[in-house]
Amino acid sequence: KAGQRIGMRYIGKLTTGKVFDKNVSGKPFNFLLGRGEVIKGWDIGVAGMKVGGERKLTIPPALAYGxxxxxxxxxxxATLVFDIKLVTMK
Known part of the structure; x- marks a missing residue:
């Protein structure tokens, strides 16, 4: 739900397969869902997930960095591809 603090693991890639960012160990990446703290494609793509859930998000430029x-x-x-896992939700 919007306003929940979400903790994620992720690998972000370009459509060429080049990894540009990741969080696979240590402290999860945290943000408030639906508050514009992340690119729009994440706010949309993470909505409805449950702890332990995994998704592949393919995010068009208009919902990323344009x-x-x-x-x-x-x-x-750039179209971005993220493999994500929701690890915490508060």
Whole structure:
């Protein structure tokens, strides 16, 4: 639900397969769901998940970093692919 603090594990890749970011060990990546703390594709894609759930999110540029990208790792107009696992929810 919107407003819940979510803890995630993830691997983020470009459609070429190049990994640009990951969180697979240590402290999970935390954010408040539905509050704009992450790219829109994550707020949409994580909604409805349960602890232990896993998904593959393919996020178009309009729901990610769009025309500006996130230099140097994410080019402009990039579609992003995330393998995610929800590990905590408060």
């Amino acid at each position: 025309k500006r990208g996130a230099p140097p790792d994410i080019p402009k107009n």
